[in-house]
Amino acid sequence: MSKIQVMAEALANKIAAGEVVERPASVVKELLENAIDAGSTKIEVTVEEGGLSLINVRDNGDGIGARDLPTAFLRHATSKMYSERDLFRIQTLGFRGEALPSIAAVSKLEISSRQKDDLLARTLTLEGGKIIAEKEEAHAIGTSISVRDLFFNTPARLKYIKSLQTENAHIQDVINRLALAHPTISFTLINEGRDVIKTSGNGQLISVIHAIYGIDVAKKMIAITGEHLDFQVTGYLGKPEVTRGTRTYMTILINGRFVRSYVLQKALLEGYHTLLPIHRYPFAVVHITLDPSLVDVNVHPAKLEVRFSKEEELAKWLKDKVRQTLLSASLIPDAAKHNNRSYPQTVQHKFDYNYVQPPPSIRSNHSYGVVLESAATVHPLEQSKIFFEKMLGGETTATFEDTTATGTITMGGSSALDNQATTFTLEPLAQLHGTYILAQNEDGLYMVDQHAAQERIHYERFRKLLSTPVQSRQILAIPYTYETTASEAVIVRAHAELFADLGIVQDAFGERAFLVREIPDWFVQGDVEKQIEEIVTLILQGKRQLSLADIRDQSAQLMACKASIKANQFISKAEMESLLQELVLTENPYTCPHGRPILVHFSRYEIEKMFKRVM
Ligand code: ADP
Ligand code: MG
Numbered sequence: 090m091s092k093i094q095v096m097a098e099a100l101a102n103k104i105a106a107g108e109v110v111e112r113p114a115s116v117v118k119e120l121l122e123n124a125i126d127a128g129s130t131k132i133e134v135t136v137e138e139g140g141l142s143l144i145n146v147r148d149n150g151d152g153i154g155a156r157d158l159p160t161a162f163l164r165h166a167t168s169k170m171y172s173e174r175d176l177f178r179i180q181t182l183g184f185r186g187e188a189l190p191s192i193a194a195v196s197k198l199e200i201s202s203r204q205k206d207d208l209l210a211r212t213l214t215l216e217g218g219k220i221i222a223e224k225e226e227a228h229a230i231g232t233s234i235s236v237r238d239l240f241f242n243t244p245a246r247l248k249y250i251k252s253l254q255t256e257n258a259h260i261q262d263v264i265n266r267l268a269l270a271h272p273t274i275s276f277t278l279i280n281e282g283r284d285v286i287k288t289s290g291n292g293q294l295i296s297v298i299h300a301i302y303g304i305d306v307a308k309k310m311i312a313i314t315g316e317h318l319d320f321q322v323t324g325y326l327g328k329p330e331v332t333r334g335t336r337t338y339m340t341i342l343i344n345g346r347f348v349r350s351y352v353l354q355k356a357l358l359e360g361y362h363t364l365l366p367i368h369r370y371p372f373a374v375v376h377i378t379l380d381p382s383l384v385d386v387n388v389h390p391a392k393l394e395v396r397f398s399k400e401e402e403l404a405k406w407l408k409d410k411v412r413q414t415l416l417s418a419s420l421i422p423d424a425a426k427h428n429n430r431s432y433p434q435t436v437q438h439k440f441d442y443n444y445v446q447p448p449p450s451i452r453s454n455h456s457y458g459v460v461l462e463s464a465a466t467v468h469p470l471e472q473s474k475i476f477f478e479k480m481l482g483g484e485t486t487a488t489f490e491d492t493t494a495t496g497t498i499t500m501g502g503s504s505a506l507d508n509q510a511t512t513f514t515l516e517p518l519a520q521l522h523g524t525y526i527l528a529q530n531e532d533g534l535y536m537v538d539q540h541a542a543q544e545r546i547h548y549e550r551f552r553k554l555l556s557t558p559v560q561s562r563q564i565l566a567i568p569y570t571y572e573t574t575a576s577e578a579v580i581v582r583a584h585a586e587l588f589a590d591l592g593i594v595q596d597a598f599g600e601r602a603f604l605v606r607e608i609p610d611w612f613v614q615g616d617v618e619k620q621i622e623e624i625v626t627l628i629l630q631g632k633r634q635l636s637l638a639d640i641r642d643q644s645a646q647l648m649a650c651k652a653s654i655k656a657n658q659f660i661s662k663a664e665m666e667s668l669l670q671e672l673v674l675t676e677n678p679y680t681c682p683h684g685r686p687i688l689v690h691f692s693r694y695e696i697e698k699m700f701k702r703v704m
Contacts, residue, residue, distance in 0.1 A: 145234065166186045195240050200235075313414045
């Protein structure tokens with residue numbers, strides 16, 4: 090027997106399955122794409138146990154002819170591409186002819202399909218890719234496929250499956266995207282007997298947005314349309330006031346296909362520019378249409394990535410279009426307009442300011458202080474002068490009372506590194522633009538972002554408060570209702586226990602609304618929804634076990650932000666003094682809880698250089 094042989098088809102299919110069928114959601118995606126390609130107007134998905142025990146997809150599309158049915162399970166069998174030429178003008182979602190044989194190779198599958206001119210449907214039963222039974226039976230026009238015991242014969246793949254919730258969330262994401270891409274098709278998802286998603290198929294994108302993200306989000310959408318020589322865009326952009334902590338809700342579709350394009354996602358976010366809070370992402374559904382010959386969809390086995398020739402051009406155009414759309418909806422508050430007014434480049438470049446950096450020992454302890462790595466221009470010697478003793482491991486001897494007397498901040502104490510006591514003083518001079526405190530000491534000039542400074546102070550205070558595990562709750566006089574997206578509702582339900590542990594007492598109220606009766610003492614009143622949404626986002630991201638500590642930390646950030654003075658707010662000299670005093674007593678006075686800088690330092694030397702007093 091010769092050494093090199095062509096693999097048996099069954100083995101080849103199992104290997105292909107490794108790429109095409111990564112997880113239950115991939116099966117849902119492939120089956121739905123087939124149903125869409127078959128011209129269905131109604132598609133129903135039923136899922137049990139995260140898709141591992143059952144995924145059923147029923148459609149009312151064209152169906153597969155009785156004679157073709159076994160062929161569909163052969164590798165590279167497709168009705169969508171007959172010649173090489175077709176590869177460059179792909180209009181269907183599928184074309185590789187790999188999905189059905191791959192899925193069948195790693196599951197127990199049953200397919201029934203009937204075309205409109207046939208009286209009966211043909212039904213095939215397969216196990217591990219082999220046809221083990223077949224029959225004829227009555228069936229509505231269209232196709233129904235049940236995939237059972239996914240990965241039963243590939244235990245290694247099973248091991249990679251995360252929690253059922255994670256798999257359910259992925260399945261919902263897949264359906265959400267396909268529903269957003271195809272408003273004329275009615276999609277239903279039934280998970281463990283419960284209707285999770287139901288879109289009407291009335292052709293209106295905004296109805297789909299309503300159906301999957303809820304009325305609150307749908308109300309905050311702005312239509313976007315645009316026409317370019319080579320591209321066309323339609324869709325909706327969420328107002329900057331509705332955001333989430335994940336990019337999941339930004340949907341970019343090219344010629345009806347959901348794509349993961351870093352370049353386009355970035356363009357979309359850049360279009361929002363200063364309008365979004367840091368680490369927050371908008372809801373957006375952007376349909377981009379372009380000549381299919383410009384797009385190469387044959388890059389990725391799951392067809393999630395595409396390549397196209399004019400990507401840069403499209404990105405730039407999209408960014409401007411998004412910007413224009415948001416601008417014309419007059420969403421930009423005055424302060425943001427001011428921020429956009431840029432100074433002449435030449436002047437800007439001369440300011441060679443330094444962000445005051447925490448010493449490395451501090452930075453590594455705090456995950457939030459990582460944004461400024463590239464701006465680390467403070468000389469180590471200067472740092473040791475500036476940074477307070479406690480940063481270096483010594484103890485702070487300064488107290489509130491000590492410092493008020495002098496009107497400056499005095500931090501004293503002995504350093505573990507050098508035993509010479511150093512003193513740090515910051516004397517407030519004035520407030521700039523109602524936003525920054527200008528302060529000086531003998532090392533130069535400091536600009537302090539008053540909001541960031543106060544966020545840091547509050548954050549540390551709240552964090553301390555929240556880490557004491559008091560389980561006291563407050564009963565809300567009027568129960569609070571909030572609405573989630575369909576996928577969030579599933580997560581919220583699945584985490585009933587965690588919510589209870591946190592002190593949140595709530596009841597489900599319909600499919601995706603919840604009624605909160607009691608909240609923990611440390612919740613910020615009036616912002617219950619935001620905090621619950623944060624918790625849901627954390628769970629969704631769920632890379633690691635979610636701890637109460639994580640949730641408390643998020644809540645501390647949120648509360649800190651709420652409680653802090655905003656930009657454009659006048660504060661008196663006395664207030665500046667006490668703010669600066671409290672700031673230097675925090676563990677990390679350099680960055681706010683979101684990682685933005687608090688202090689910018691112009692050293693004496695730099696100031697003299699600016700005025701050419703030194704070279
Ligand atoms: P591809 O979609 O890349 O052609 P698949 O393996 O997914 O490959 O499907 C193989 C073929 O089976 C398709 O080309 C199509 O002709 C047929 N088919 C699969 N699912 C359906 C369906 N739901 N309705 C009608 N035809 C289908
Ligand atoms: Mg397919």
